[in-house]
Amino acid sequence: MKALVLHLAVLAALAAMGFLLPPYHHGMMARVLVMAVFAIGYNIAFGYTGLLSLGHALHFCAGMMACGIAMREGVAAGPALLLGLAAGGVTALATGLLALRTAGVSFMIVTLMFAQAFHLALLYYGGFTGGDEGFPLPGAARRLFGLDLTQAGPRYAVALVLFGLVLLAQWGLVSSRFGRSLIAMRENEERSRMLGYNPFTTKLAALVISGLCAGIAGAAYGVLFGYVGASFGTTQYSILPMLYVLLGGAGTTLGPLLGAGLMAWLIDAASGLTDSPLAVIGVTLIGLVVFAPRGILGTLRQRGLKWLP
Amino acid sequence: MAAVILEAQGLSRAFGGLRAVDNVDLTLQEGEVHALIGPNGAGKTTLVSLLSGRLTPDAGHIRFDGQDITRLPAHARVARGIAYTFQITSIYAGLSVFDNLALAVQRSRPRDLTAAVQAAALRVGLEGELQAEAGALSYGHQRLLEIGMGLALAPRLLILDEPTQGLANGEINDFMTLVRGLKGTTVLLIEHNMDVVMALADRITVLHFGQVLASGSPAAIRADAAVQAAYLGGADAAD
Numbered sequence: 001m002k003a004l005v006l007h008l009a010v011l012a013a014l015a016a017m018g019f020l021l022p023p024y025h026h027g028m029m030a031r032v033l034v035m036a037v038f039a040i041g042y043n044i045a046f047g048y049t050g051l052l053s054l055g056h057a058l059h060f061c062a063g064m065m066a067c068g069i070a071m072r073e074g075v076a077a078g079p080a081l082l083l084g085l086a087a088g089g090v091t092a093l094a095t096g097l098l099a100l101r102t103a104g105v106s107f108m109i110v111t112l113m114f115a116q117a118f119h120l121a122l123l124y125y126g127g128f129t130g131g132d133e134g135f136p137l138p139g140a141a142r143r144l145f146g147l148d149l150t151q152a153g154p155r156y157a158v159a160l161v162l163f164g165l166v167l168l169a170q171w172g173l174v175s176s177r178f179g180r181s182l183i184a185m186r187e188n189e190e191r192s193r194m195l196g197y198n199p200f201t202t203k204l205a206a207l208v209i210s211g212l213c214a215g216i217a218g219a220a221y222g223v224l225f226g227y228v229g230a231s232f233g234t235t236q237y238s239i240l241p242m243l244y245v246l247l248g249g250a251g252t253t254l255g256p257l258l259g260a261g262l263m264a265w266l267i268d269a270a271s272g273l274t275d276s277p278l279a280v281i282g283v284t285l286i287g288l289v290v291f292a293p294r295g296i297l298g299t300l301r302q303r304g305l306k307w308l309p
Numbered sequence: 310m311a312a313v314i315l316e317a318q319g320l321s322r323a324f325g326g327l328r329a330v331d332n333v334d335l336t337l338q339e340g341e342v343h344a345l346i347g348p349n350g351a352g353k354t355t356l357v358s359l360l361s362g363r364l365t366p367d368a369g370h371i372r373f374d375g376q377d378i379t380r381l382p383a384h385a386r387v388a389r390g391i392a393y394t395f396q397i398t399s400i401y402a403g404l405s406v407f408d409n410l411a412l413a414v415q416r417s418r419p420r421d422l423t424a425a426v427q428a429a430a431l432r433v434g435l436e437g438e439l440q441a442e443a444g445a446l447s448y449g450h451q452r453l454l455e456i457g458m459g460l461a462l463a464p465r466l467l468i469l470d471e472p473t474q475g476l477a478n479g480e481i482n483d484f485m486t487l488v489r490g491l492k493g494t495t496v497l498l499i500e501h502n503m504d505v506v507m508a509l510a511d512r513i514t515v516l517h518f519g520q521v522l523a524s525g526s527p528a529a530i531r532a533d534a535a536v537q538a539a540y541l542g543g544a545d546a547a548d
Contacts, residue, residue, distance in 0.1 A: 177415045177422070184412050187401040194361065194395070195462065196387030196416050 003253075003309045007171060010254060011164050018156045026152050028268065032260045033159040034221045035244065037166045039256030041088075041213025042241035047250035048174055049206040050186030054238050055111030056214050058095065058118045061233030063088040063215030065122065065129060068228030071137050077144045081219045088215015089208050091118075096207035100200055115238055122230035134229020142223055155224050162220055163257070166213055171253045171309055173209070182206050183251075214241075247288060249297030253309045258296060314339040314495050315391075315466060320359055320369035329355040331519035332369075337466065342488060342496040344506045347516035348540055353499045354396055356516065357468050360497070361393040362386045374465070387416075390465035394472060396499070398451045400458070402444030406435055409443050409454055413461035426461075433457035434483060449480050456484070466495045473502050485509060507531075515540060 014033070021029060038060055045051040067084030071077060099110040122129045139150045147154035173179045181202055184192040189199050222228040240263075241256070248259030266284060270277035292299040301308040315337040322330045330352045337343050345353050358364040360371060362383030371379045378386055387393075401409050410429045411422060419425040430436040433453040438446065443454060452475060459467055469488075473481045481502070488496060488509055500506050506513065507527050514524040515536050522540075523533045530536055 177411075180408060180412060180415070183404070183408075184401060187403050188399060191395070191399045191401065192412070193384050194363070194387060194393050194399075195413050195458065196384050197412075198382075198384045 002307050003171070006308075007167065007253070010257070011160075011167070014160055014163070018153070018160060023152060026156060028264055029261075030152075030156045030159040030224060031221075032257075032264045033156075033163040034217055034224060035240070035264075036257040036260040037163055037220065038214050038217035039241040039244040039248075039260050040166050040170050041210040041217065043245045043250065043252075043256045044170060044173065044182070044213065045206055045210035046242065047245055047252070047255065048179065048186060049182040049203060051203060051206065051210075052108055052242075053099075053111040053207075053210075054108045054235070054242075055095065055099075055113075055115030056210070056241055057233050057235065057237035058111075058115040059088040059091050059211040059214035060218035060221075060237055060241075061122070061230070062091045062118065063218030064222045064228045064232055065218075065230075066215075067219030068135070068137060068222045069129070071141050071223070072135065077142060077149070077223050081144075081216065081223060084219020084222075085212055085216040088218065089212040091215070092207045092211020093204070096204045096211075100203055100207070112235070112238070115233065115235065119230060119233040122233055126230075130229055132230060134227060134231065137222060137226045137228065139226065142226060144223070149224055150226065159220065159224060162216070166216070167253065167257070170213075174253065175309060178205075186251075243285065246295055247285070249295030249299070249301070252295070252297035252301065255295055255297045262296075312339045313337070314374055315360070315497075316372045317360065318370050318372075320356065320371070321367050322355055322359055322364060323367055328519050330359060330366075333516070333519070333521055335360075335514060335521070335524075337495050337497060338512075339465075339495055340493055341511040342498060342509050344498045344500055344510035344513045345516065346500065346503075346506060346513060346540065347522070351516040352519040353516055354470060355519075357393065357470060357497065357499060361391055361468055363393070387462065387464075391468065392459040392462040392464035392466070393468045394455050394459040394470060396470035396474070398448075398455050400443045400451055400454050402442070404443060405439065406430065406441050406443050406446070406454060407439040410435075410439075410457060410461055413458040416462055429457055429461040432460055432487065449476050452476055453480070453484075456487070460487075460491075464494060466497065467491070468497045468499075470499045471501065472498070473500065473505055481505065 017029060042056055045053055063084035066087035067080040070080040070083050095114045099107055102110050123131050142149040144158060147158065149155050149158060181197050185199060185202055193199055244256055244259030244263055247262055248255030266281055267277050270280035274280065294302060297308060313336055317333065317335040320330055320333045333356060347353055359366050362381060370377060373389060373391065407426055410426045414425045414429050415422055427436060430439055433456055435450060435453060435457060446454065456472055473484055476484060485505060485508055510527055512525065513527055513530045515522040515530060517539045523530055523536050
């Protein structure tokens, strides 16, 4: 009950921000919401199931590319977004089938290599994908349910609705029986196996769900901000969701949002103070790892807020 | 004559040059409590690991309920009704006792999970600890939780690997009551405590250097000279 109130309160606060924020922060917050969807996907794989992937940029960028190329070829935004969702799931299934034959460090390396190979393929077929420079999506095509997504208001609303749906879906997932079996994989895989859970299919399912989130996030990013490109397939975009999740709290439902929001705010604030804002981020992250390795919400949960989902 | 639920023939498994399990035949009757005893290093845990699917045999066949399960992975054997409780306690230390039991209970898809988990906790006397973190339980309670998770699978064959190790006397008595109360479940029990073995077992198999030394009723095993020499009484028995 407390958890339901908290989730609804967060969504209500985000909706209020849509009306109150000045234009600059408004755009930034819409970006944060989309990246938080990406991070929720990462959280399901890493935070809940314990799968440390270094290749989630692949699913994000695959979703973005599938959606963007479809729109360039004349597909409407709605179906193109669904294509992006599917691309995220299919790439996660394909790479997961192979990567899950490994575990631990090998899994990290294999996922990283898949993402690198995908990024290089995007550059190699630059004539079709736009390569390094990418391509803009025409404003006229960026319409969904009659909303003009080149305008700040509708853009924020769509980002918020997408985030709200994914947040609640994540909460439903992790409090379900299936969600419990995902957490069980993270906590003790051998015990889970001897309770009759198939580790391979359970983890594969987690990866596919994770990939679906990453795919729809990538597609939404392209549609909302009007640009797609291979630069979203670089390793940086594999690391970002991990940082968000670690900062906010791995294995907490609201950690991805908190992490994505805080990181955006930190980079913004640090940019005003110094020419090297990433150095500030680095110091913050080191502090986090040393003093609160479970992230912000993870630490709060440990310190008494046990009901935090 | 009860039906045979599990039949192993010619099972072998070597680690390097060590033949941990060497051409072992084992037959379990439905509903019996079958004890597996032998000195440390006799191959008991290796044998039950072969039966539960945690290890694959180098040679031999295993039939469960009339079907060959030799190549079946562990989780699929659990789904057929073979549960295994670990010798070294293996629970979800970071999760609550409720979640630990729920992970076993939910395998059978009960409508009311909470009630089913409470029932499972009651069987091992942990009904008061459901919200506690499993890793914070005393060692004895962790052992009981481990056994409770095995029982909660409602298995047809329950393999208990040294279940009473580290339990207090009172807890051992509770455990024996629990095993006696199992109706229709076949139990394969690895146990060093001979009082427990003699009190519970319908039949006993003795392993020695990976081979079956003897197999039979408790009385027959107690009277077996080779068993006495190898295990029960050692040199004293020969005097």
